[in-house]
Amino acid sequence: MDETTSPEHLNPLQRFGLDVKRVRLGRKLTQKQLGKATGYSDAYVSMVESGKVMASAKFASGCDLAFGTNGLFAGMLRRIDEGDHPSWFVPYLNLERKASRILAYSTNLVTGIVQTDDYARAVFRTSNPRATAEGIEDKVAARLRRRAVFDLDTLLWVILHEACLRTVVGGAEVMAGQLDYLLTVAASPDVELQVMPFSAGVPATSTLPFTVLRFPESPTVLYTETRVGGRMHDSAQTVDAAVDDYDLLRAHALSPDRSLALITTLLKEYRA
Secondary structure (H helix, E strand, O other), X not given: OOOOOOHHHOOHHHHHHHHHHHHHHHOOOOHHHHHHHHOOOHHHHHHXXXXXXXXXXXXXXXXXXXXXXXXXXXXXXXXXXXXXXXHHHHHHHHHHOOOOEEEEEEOOOOOHHHOOHHHHHHHHHHHOOOOOHHHHHHHHXXXXXXXXXXXXXXXXXXXXXHHHHHOOOOOHHHHXXXXXXXXXXXXXXXXXXXXXXXXXXXXXXXXXXXXEEEOOOOOOEEEEEEOOEEEEEOOHHHHHHHHHHHHHHHHHXXXXXXXXXXHHHHHHHHHO
């Protein structure tokens, strides 16, 4: 990471890592010395400073002791965890921005990268009942920033189970806006959209949502998510099985044209 990079263009992990590096250099400590002081290797310090891994609470507290910063880095880490994105999701975001292909399968909610602001707002209000209005808006803005991949040469392939389209989130007006946006997104040459209909029966493979990220020069990665957080998988066997699953889902889903026809029909129902 270039130390001269403008902070507003950095994600939370990169900003945290840059701050660690700046204070470490100000204290005239090497990565090896900081690693020894915090109980980690110099390689780990390097990964944190480059924003490639989420620092542990122990490392952040160790930095405060080594730097004499009185809880500064521990507090920064908590704010990342409580901020616009949960900490476990940040590593995925780092990879999503670099992917040449994003293959997403959703089972009950429209996948985040193609959500409208109203739909995302309704989702966040339900999942974060104690959050302030400002906190909700920050999360919505962060979700919409993920649309930046549309300005890159990234192919996005989305399979939505029909339940995603029929589960009413935020009311009929919000759903109408969401389905209308899906039709707009699907018109892009870099987006393929399919619907897995109820009539297909039990999904051919996974009943849980997952995302496959492919890269020009790096191994393919699988991302799965549960109620307690997300997880990245990079073992060849696990990733290959997920790619096979996605191929089966594409085969059993409606064709793109029939998918758009179904979305159009449901859109008219919501508007009625």
